[in-house]
Amino acid sequence: MKARWQTKTLGEVLQKTETTNPLQFPEAEFEYIDVSSVSNSIFQIEETQTLKGKDAPSRARRLVKTNDVIFATIRPTLRRIAVVPEHLDKQVCSTGYFVLRPKAEIDHRFLFYWLFTEDFMGQMELLQKGASYPAVTDAEVRAQMIPFPPLPEQQRIVGILDEAFDGIATAKANAEQNLQNARALFESHLQSVFTQRGEGWAEKRIEEVGTTQTGSTPKTSDKKNYGDFIPFIKPADFNTNGSLNYENDGLSEQGFAQARKVAEGSVLMVCIGATIGKCGWCDRDITTNQQTNALTLTEGASYKFIYYQMLTEDFQRRVIHGSGQATLPIINKSKWSALTVWLPPTLDEQEQIVAKLDALREETQRLESLYRCKLAALAELKKSLLHQAFTGQLTKDN
Secondary structure, X not given: OOOOOEEEEHHHHEOOOOEOOHHHOOOOEEEEEOHHHEOOOOOOEOOOEEEEHHHOOOOEEEEEOOOOEEEEXXXXXXXXXXXXXXXXXXXXXXXXXXXXXXOOOOOHHHHHHHOOOHHHHHHHHHHOEOOOOOEOOHHHHHOOEEEEOOHHHHHHHHHHHHHHHHHHHHHHHHHHHHHHHHHHHHHHHHHHHHHOOOOOOEEEEHHHOEEEEEOOOOOOOOHHHEEEEEEEEOHXXXXXXXXXXXXXXXXXXXXXXXXXXXXXXXXXXXXXXXXXXXXXXXXXXXXXXXXXXXXXXXXXXXXXXXXXXXXXXXXXXXHHHHHOOOOOOEOOHHHHHHOEEEEOOOHHHHHHHHHHHHHHHHHHHHHHHHHHHHHHHHHHHHHHHHHHHOOOOOOOOO
């Protein structure tokens, strides 16, 4: 660290803040900053509630001023951190926030950036307590050590970080938009294949193009039912590209005798619960639990052609409609088997369409991987800049 830097506890560099009780002024309106008001993606106060004093929740007790920094002590590692803007001067925030009002020796944005450092956040992660609502205390926040140079150097560092983080935010937004565009391109082409059908396509019920069945689960209390004789597939084993993870669980020969085999080249769909409509296909014989329906096709139909069709918005909508949309959505085997799909007249035409969709999906996934790598690199760049900023290594050339 460069010369002339100091290190103090946070409590030593903060001014005392005020509390208030809106209930004492029942008809007076105020803006309330709840814990959910702060975005942990853009780190700003996005939305407040206009309340009358008589309607104030019990947590509405902390008065904030322009340029205060607020930090949510409930689930602190979610990074709900923001600077109070001028239009919220003298408004009220939840006691779920720690309000940081720096003394004259600390620039408020220098303080704001310091809260994102791995040193500070690492301490918050270690100190938080509670299973459902992990939190840290105000005293624990005040006890943290903050390194800082003289005020002009703080302001120079803030200027560099502001410019760099603005650029990172723009690059991040562009990468996220490109990621969405890549997915939208595949979805658009997928929809067009099955809505702009060619001549001779025929509509058939699922049960007309193969054999349908629902999985089952051998008794878990009997450990001898489980082993590595045949994969046992559950909804969590469906990969995003439709393939399956065969390594998580399996059945023994004893367990397999109590289950139902799903033959290689079958199409699978989760038909109960939060992931209803999730689709996949198997390239080997498997078994599944009762959350999954399977279609083993007869000759003349491509399993991947049916798989892609089941991904379409139209088919997914019909699955949800058939589920009754209850608290626990479920579409039974008979309703699922009665859903219809469209088939071109020849298997060759189906396989040509599958080949094009496979190629487009592969390119889409390549682009998604590229943009995810860019997003990860931007996140690492932010970490690096913050580390340099608070160890006295940040210059204009960084």
